[in-house]
């Protein structure tokens with residue numbers, strides 16, 4: 001991030017990628033906090049379609065997800081072409097297909113750091129639930145062509161793809177990660193080696209031979225007792241200190257970062273606005289360093 005790069009907030013109001021409703025209501029609640037800051041706020045709303053919830057359907061809401069991502073991709077592409085910085089607030093994690101790919105389209109070659117309890121590295125062949133928010137990291141690695149029809153540009157390379165905080169990887173998803181040799185730093189790795197060391201390593205891998213890094217921060221990486229407002233909680237997550245330390249390390253490496261998402265805040269699952277407050281703290285820190 002160049003110091004004077006103008007930040008743009010984008011509400012990605014989407015929840016068609018997950019069976020649980022409500023993630024589409026999160027972004028606007030968070031941007032309200034920043035509306036008087038002279039920061040441009042843009043938004044993309046989810047298409048008005050009925051949500052498919054049939055468990056047997058392996059590609060639920062494919063059209064709705066694609067329609068949304070195609071629109072979001074155009075918004076992010078325009079911000080990048082203007083030389084500005086997109087900070088996108090989700091929304092379920094399918095929104096990152098659009099943000100990450102629009103960013104790499106403009107930067108040619110990027111790495112990606114995927115901060116998440118989940119791998120999000122399923123394909124249409126391996127997904128058990130058919131909820132498409134389990135596929136976006138595989139999609140931006142070029143493995144789910146049906147989700148990236150709108151993209152004109154490179155995909156992320158496996159060797160520059162890093163997962164931080166992974167602890168809930170599906171049985172059929174793991175072989176995909178092993179086959180592509182995707183680096184995973186688990187929640188236990190974070191507890192054991194500390195955030196600083198893990199994030200140093202993550203940036204080393206993601207920036208090696210690339211022009212920068214896209215950051216996708218899924219708030220479900222945090223322990224659900226601390227941050228219950230997510231659609232698919234995974235027990236035994238990182239602490240609040242660790243979550244904020246990750247944010248500090250992002251700021252320490254800001255020169256590498258070309259675009260960022262904060263996703264999966266679901267206000268309908270939150271308790272006493274715990275998750276909302278954490279999300280705002282993370283956004284405050286990032287925005288302060290960018291504006």
Ligand SMILES: [Mn+2]
Nearest residue numbers: 093116120218
């Ligand atoms: Mn995710």
